[in-house]
Amino acid sequence: MGAGVAGALLTLRLAEAGVPVDLFTGTQPDDADATSASGGLVRGYEPDPAAAALAAAGIAELRSDPRMRSWADFAEIGSVYVTPVSQPPVAAAVDQVLTRLPGSLRLAEPAELPLRGVPEGAVVVRERLAGFIRPGRLRANVLAALPGLGATVHTRRITAVSGDAVRAGAEGFDGYDAVVVAAGAWTRELVPGTESTTRQIQYGLYPVRVAGLPSFVDETSGLYGRPYDGGRMLFGLSSDRWGLPPEQIRPDEELSARVTACLGERLGLDVQPEQVVASFDCYTEPAGLRLRRVGNVLTFTGGSGGAAKTVLAASRVAARELVPVLEGAR
Numbered sequence: 451m452g453a454g455v456a457g458a459l460l461t462l463r464l465a466e467a468g469v470p471v472d473l474f475t476g477t478q479p480d481d482a483d484a485t486s487a488s489g490g491l492v493r494g495y496e497p498d499p500a501a502a503a504l505a506a507a508g509i510a511e512l513r514s515d516p517r518m519r520s521w522a523d524f525a526e527i528g529s530v531y532v533t534p535v536s537q538p539p540v541a542a543a544v545d546q547v548l549t550r551l552p553g554s555l556r557l558a559e560p561a562e563l564p565l566r567g568v569p570e571g572a573v574v575v576r577e578r579l580a581g582f583i584r585p586g587r588l589r590a591n592v593l594a595a596l597p598g599l600g601a602t603v604h605t606r607r608i609t610a611v612s613g614d615a616v617r618a619g620a621e622g623f624d625g626y627d628a629v630v631v632a633a634g635a636w637t638r639e640l641v642p643g644t645e646s647t648t649r650q651i652q653y654g655l656y657p658v659r660v661a662g663l664p665s666f667v668d669e670t671s672g673l674y675g676r677p678y679d680g681g682r683m684l685f686g687l688s689s690d691r692w693g694l695p696p697e698q699i700r701p702d703e704e705l706s707a708r709v710t711a712c713l714g715e716r717l718g719l720d721v722q723p724e725q726v727v728a729s730f731d732c733y734t735e736p737a738g739l740r741l742r743r744v745g746n747v748l749t750f751t752g753g754s755g756g757a758a759k760t761v762l763a764a765s766r767v768a769a770r771e772l773v774p775v776l777e778g779a780r
Contacts, residue, residue, distance in 0.1 A: 451608050451616060451640070452476055452751070454485040455585045456739060456761050457632030458592040460750055463769035465599035469776060472602045472623065474616060475593075476633060483696075484634055486586040487729030489653055489684050490758045491665045491676055493529040493580035494547035494554060495540075501738065501760060502543040506550040508762035509579055518762070521591035522583035527677065529580035529665040530563060535571040544575070554579040564662050565716050569670050582665050582676050585758050608633075611640050613746030627776045630741070632750040634732045635696045641744050646734045646752045647693050652705055653686030654723030656713075663717075673712050682724065685709055694730070701728040731757075739764040741771055748772075 451457065453475035461473040494506035512524045533540060540557075547555045558576045560568035568574075596603055606618040611631060615624035631637050635648045655678055663683075665676035675685040687709050691702060706726055713719040734742075734752030739760050742749045750768055757764070 451611065451630070452632035452634060452636075453589065453593060453603075454483060454632065454634050455488075455589045455592075456634070456750055456757060456765065457630075458589045458596075459761055459765035460630065460632060460768055461596060461601055462592050462599070463765050464772065465596060465601040467769060467773055469769075469773065470600065472604060472626075473593075473596065474604045474606055474608050474618070476607055476636070484651070484729050484731050485589050487651065487727050488585040488758050489674075489676060489686070490582040490585050491529070491667070491674065492524075492583055492759050493531065493577050493665065494551055495529075495531050495543055495575045495577060496759065497533065497540070497543060498737070499542040499546050502546040503550070504739075504760040504763040504767070506547045506554075507766075508760060509554075510550050511762050512583070513579065522585075522588040524583050525581045526579060527581040527664045529577045529667075530558070530663075531575040531577075531666070532560070532563070532565065532568060532668040532670055533573050533575065534569060534670045535573075540573055540575065547577070551577075551579050563666075564660055565668060566718065567671075567715060568668070572670055580665060583758060585761075608640065611747055628748060628772065630748045630750050630772070634751050635730050637732065637749055637751045641747050641749055643744050644742075644749055644751075646732050648696065648730045649733055650689040650691040650694060650699055650702065650728060651686075651731050652689055652702055652726065652728045653684050654706060654709055655682050655725045655727070656685055656719075656721050656723050657682055658719060658721050659683060660717055660719075668716065671712055671716055673709070673716055685713060685723075687712060696730050699728050699730050701726045741768045 451474045464471045496502040512519045555577045558574040610617040614626045638644045667674045672687045678684045732752050739757045
């Protein structure tokens with residue numbers, strides 16, 4: 451259940467493995483959600499080595515599979531990640547990336563970047579095989595392919611779930627070997643006891659281009675961004691608005707003002723956004739997009755936000771875990 455990029459890709463992996471699978475989209479798949487709003491930054495390096503392994507494996511798939519690369523509209527423009535000295539050592543995560551993407555990554559100096567005020571001792575991780583995808587386009591292409599792979603797609607809003615059944619209003623569907631809820635921020639409503647919460651995500655689209663700046667994350671300031679269509683750039687800062695129901699998400703003017711101030715401090719820009727995009731993401735503790743059992747139901751959601759980086763590999767891992775469960779149920 452759930453046709454965000456996570457639910458759609460898990461359905462794809464199962465269908466390609468020959469598993470009969472029903473996907474309940476919950477809402478029309480072109481409705482605004484975290485997948486359609488995602489900035490889609492993808493890179494191998496993540497401070498957590500386990501997440502780095504998944505992220506690098508996802509880029510490796512994009513580079514080796516022309517179909518997936520086209521579906522995701524992968525733009526390989528490189529990335530930089532600036533991490534302060536307070537972060538854990540980077541060596542283990544770097545090793546995970548280089549194992550899967552030899553030659554993709556190197557450590558650089560802050561002076562190589564157009565960023566101002568980077569603290570002394572900060573580490574810069576540069577990747578040439580990174581960039582961004584369009585998660586909404588990837589989801590749409592996967593959904594279009596599923597019927598041809600034998601999967602059944604239901605555009606129904608689910609109101610209740612159990613270990614072998616789901617209910618959509620007065621209508622029930624039962625007899626399933628397993629039920630997986632991949633409903634992101636709505637998972638807690640369907641599966642009480644799910645340890646997750648929501649966090650607002652927000653970015654602006656700015657009428658500028660910054661030379662020498664590909665997709666980037668600057669942990670020393672919180673600023674992130676990437677080139678965008680039409681000669682613009684996407685910039686954002688992490689939000690501190692936690693626990694809001696998705697329907698209450700609205701653009702945060704104070705956060706937009708902080709982004710504008712940060713752009714002046716770090717990039718010397720005096721510019722206002724043409725458009726502000728506000729959405730939400732699902733977070734879990736411990737972090738990571740993976741299968742979790744909650745009672746008699748499985749969930750596939752959550753992480754530390756930005757699941758676009760890990761979803762390709764995480765969906766493969768989840769499908770490999772599910773297939774033995776399904777065979778045992780039969």
